[in-house]
Amino acid sequence: MPGEQVYALVDVDSMYASVERVFRPDLRTAPVIVLSNNDGCAVARSREAKALGVGMGQPWFQIRDRPKFRTVVALSSNFALYGDFSARMLAVVERHTPLVEPYSIDECFLRLPAGRAGEIAAALREQIGRWVGLPVSVGIAGTKTLAKVATKIAKTTGTGVHDLSTTSPTTLHEILDSLPTKEIWGIGGRLSARLAAHGVTTAAQLAALDPGWVRRSYTIVVERTVRELAGTACLPLEHTPPPRRQLLHCRMLGQPVTSETDVADVASSYAQSIATKLRRHQRATNTLCVWLSTGGDFYTGPSRNAQATQTLLAPTSATVPLARTAARLARRLWQPGYQYRRVGVMALDLVPDQRHPGLWTHPARDDALAATLDAVTARFGRDAIGLGRAGIRQRAAWAMRQQRLSPAYTTRWDQLATVR
DNA sequence: TCTGGGGTCCTAGGACCC
DNA sequence: TCTGGGGTCCTAGGACCC
Numbered sequence: 001m002p003g004e005q006v007y008a009l010v011d012v013d014s015m016y017a018s019v020e021r022v023f024r025p026d027l028r029t030a031p032v033i034v035l036s037n038n039d040g041c042a043v044a045r046s047r048e049a050k051a052l053g054v055g056m057g058q059p060w061f062q063i064r065d066r067p068k069f070r071t072v073v074a075l076s077s078n079f080a081l082y083g084d085f086s087a088r089m090l091a092v093v094e095r096h097t098p099l100v101e102p103y104s105i106d107e108c109f110l111r112l113p114a115g116r117a118g119e120i121a122a123a124l125r126e127q128i129g130r131w132v133g134l135p136v137s138v139g140i141a142g143t144k145t146l147a148k149v150a151t152k153i154a155k156t157t158g159t160g161v162h163d164l165s166t167t168s169p170t171t172l173h174e175i176l177d178s179l180p181t182k183e184i185w186g187i188g189g190r191l192s193a194r195l196a197a198h199g200v201t202t203a204a205q206l207a208a209l210d211p212g213w214v215r216r217s218y219t220i221v222v223e224r225t226v227r228e229l230a231g232t233a234c235l236p237l238e239h240t241p242p243p244r245r246q247l248l249h250c251r252m253l254g255q256p257v258t259s260e261t262d263v264a265d266v267a268s269s270y271a272q273s274i275a276t277k278l279r280r281h282q283r284a285t286n287t288l289c290v291w292l293s294t295g296g297d298f299y300t301g302p303s304r305n306a307q308a309t310q311t312l313l314a315p316t317s318a319t320v321p322l323a324r325t326a327a328r329l330a331r332r333l334w335q336p337g338y339q340y341r342r343v344g345v346m347a348l349d350l351v352p353d354q355r356h357p358g359l360w361t362h363p364a365r366d367d368a369l370a371a372t373l374d375a376v377t378a379r380f381g382r383d384a385i386g387l388g389r390a391g392i393r394q395r396a397a398w399a400m401r402q403q404r405l406s407p408a409y410t411t412r413w414d415q416l417a418t419v420r
Numbered sequence: 421t422c423t424g425g426g427g428t429c430c431t432a433g434g435a436c437c438c
Numbered sequence: 439t440c441t442g443g444g445g446t447c448c449t450a451g452g453a454c455c456c
Contacts, residue, residue, distance in 0.1 A: 015438095035442090036441085036442035036443075037442055037443070038440085038441095038442080039440085040440075040441055040442060041440095041441055041442065043438095043442065043443090057441080057442080058441090059440065059441045060440070060441090061439080061440040061441085062440090062441090064440090077442085077443095079443095103437095103438085104437080104438045104445095105438075106438080107438080185436095185437080186435095186436065186437080187436085188435060188436050188437080189435090189436095190434080190435060190436085191435075191436080219435090219447095219448060219449075220447095220448075221435085221436080221447070221448070242446095244445090245445090245446080246444095246445080246446090247444085247445090248443085248444065248445080249443085249444085250442095250443065250444080251442085251443075252441085252442070252443090295441095296441070298441070
């Protein structure tokens with residue numbers, strides 16, 4: 001039918017591990033994993049690492065010493081590098097259609113003409129592989145939820161492209177019948193357990209439920225999933241991403257901190273990252289929230305979780321007032337006798353960044369300083385400048401541990417790959 | 421015995437995603 | 439010794455108003 005369109009999902013295979021391989025051809029067939037911040041646990045695994053049995057989220061200390069994981073190559077995560085590759089992939093996709101929705105760092109949804117979807121998908125896959133160096137899989141279907149299913153099939157069968165929009169109803173039913181509810185996009189652990197109590201364990205059973213009943217018994221979100229599985233598109237392509245509503249920066253610290261000064265330093269440093277992100281998104285915040293925590297249940301010692309929120313006098317994206325406010329909140333929350341392992345700073349209630357001179361703010365001065373900070377950071381890296389102890393190249397004891405970091409090949413002049 | 425009803429706004433918490 | 443970080447949306451329930 002002319003003019004008819006379908007959804008496609010382009011998804012990079014083992015994104016982080018694949019990016020690391022672009023600069024390390026020697027790792028092309030090795031079991032590669034990428035570790036979370038502080039080198040805590042595996043957040044990405046190459047096909048070979050999955051085959052060896054490395055679990056998603058498995059702690060590194062459990063992997064490191066096991067003989068069966070002897071050949072695993074572990075790298076610290078390098079998000080600046082992955083973000084850069086994400087943009088490159090998107091640029092290739094946009095050569096084919098403007099109807100693109102970036103969904104995550106390694107995925108985007110597309111609208112493609114029904115008749116040519118398979119052909120375009122194959123071309124995309126080939127170009128992203130050749131020009132960017134990343135392997136992708138593409139799923140095609142009449143709804144986003146089914147396109148997710150199609151991508152899963154493309155990955156497991158190794159075909160690279162799978163089109164469910166041309167599949168017969170009988171075959172589609174067979175596919176959904178063998179798909180557990182937990183593996184459906186939007187159905188997590190809790191919902192699949194509740195559904196199982198109703199006797200619903202497969203995608204085919206879920207698709208056959210009465211949407212009205214699902215809405216009453218569950219939520220509108222689950223109702224949409226049911227309709228999408230049955231072939232009715234409920235989730236449109238979000239071509240222009242909605243503006244950010246909140247920004248947060250939280251980390252496990254490389255080492256626990258105990259002093260009031262250290263806690264304030266961490267909060268100040270995190271607030272500076274938030275300010276930079278706000279300016280990049282052209283947003284300003286009305287409300288700043290800081291929290292301190294001694295960490296999860298597996299830590300011994302006295303535990304404390306505290307949180308404080310402050311409404312600002314005027315919305316701002318300026319580094320100085322945000323850092324100052326965050327440090328003040330952190331000092332207020334601090335109490336002696338605790339080992340703080342996690343600190344978070346969150347900017348809430350975001351609005352468009354329109355700087356108006358206010359009674360209590362100094363936009364001109366703050367703007368000039370912010371522009372300078374952004375420029376220095378862009379040129380010399382994030383740790384080149386900052387307020388207080390942030391930005392000192394001599395890293396603070398609480399800073400992230402990243403002992404296996406690959407160079408920032410594409411985002412730092414001083415770390416470009418060298419060809420001999 | 422009887423104890424309105426509907427609307428809005430806000431917040432906390434649950435659930436999901438990658 | 440060692441267990442991630444960053445988001446979104448929805449619902450329920452309370453406060454408040456008329």
